[in-house]
Amino acid sequence: MNPGPAGAGLEALRQRIIACDACPRLRKHCARVARDKRRAYQDEDYWGKPIPGFGDPGARLLVIGLAPAAHGANRTGRIFTGDRSGDWLYRALHKAGFANQPGSTRRDDGLELRDAWVSCVARCAPPDNKPLPSELSRCARHLHQELQLLANVRVVVVLGQIALHGLWEQLGHGRPRPRFGHGAEMVLPDDRLLLMSYHPSQQNTFTGRLTEPMFDAVFERASSQLRQIPVAP
Numbered sequence: 001m002n003p004g005p006a007g008a009g010l011e012a013l014r015q016r017i018i019a020c021d022a023c024p025r026l027r028k029h030c031a032r033v034a035r036d037k038r039r040a041y042q043d044e045d046y047w048g049k050p051i052p053g054f055g056d057p058g059a060r061l062l063v064i065g066l067a068p069a070a071h072g073a074n075r076t077g078r079i080f081t082g083d084r085s086g087d088w089l090y091r092a093l094h095k096a097g098f099a100n101q102p103g104s105t106r107r108d109d110g111l112e113l114r115d116a117w118v119s120c121v122a123r124c125a126p127p128d129n130k131p132l133p134s135e136l137s138r139c140a141r142h143l144h145q146e147l148q149l150l151a152n153v154r155v156v157v158v159l160g161q162i163a164l165h166g167l168w169e170q171l172g173h174g175r176p177r178p179r180f181g182h183g184a185e186m187v188l189p190d191d192r193l194l195l196m197s198y199h200p201s202q203q204n205t206f207t208g209r210l211t212e213p214m215f216d217a218v219f220e221r222a223s224s225q226l227r228q229i230p231v232a233p
Contacts, residue, residue, distance in 0.1 A: 047077035055117035121166030
């Protein structure tokens, strides 16, 4: 797959995201977590900066989550890496053929995504996993630019209601936002397929609200849809 100019554009966006200081509350929180650390990671150097997206610049699948985990991506420097939510996501992506390995613990562990890109609506780990509406609004420009650069995307998976809200602001074209529901799907105004899933947070996975078969089915649906679409040369 030829990513065209997307690779250079996404790298420039990556650098802008890493340098972003638009939300002082979030920047202070991330820096404080990186300084104080969790006992299990006392010997590690925390990333402590905003988190860019990750994956294949020519991706036809886009996965959008909520925000980096304080001791996950805020520690490792890569989205959904080093936490239980990431364990679920990359296992599911690997099973569906979008990743070369089923897990990710650090950003130099050899993980590669194939035909997939993973992003989020908030780029900094928020206190209590709850970014403020004003912070989500300021961060929206990063997702907007990503969507412009990921021109090959044909299927979008949103992980949770906040991810759906963030995507709809960019692609809804003024239409009423659809009701969120796990396994729900719809065709977006730009003809891309939207798939919805509960976020693989411990709150959902430990309680059984989200099971592995439920989560896997979403990515199998994405894979099935993409198999019907010719790959760009």
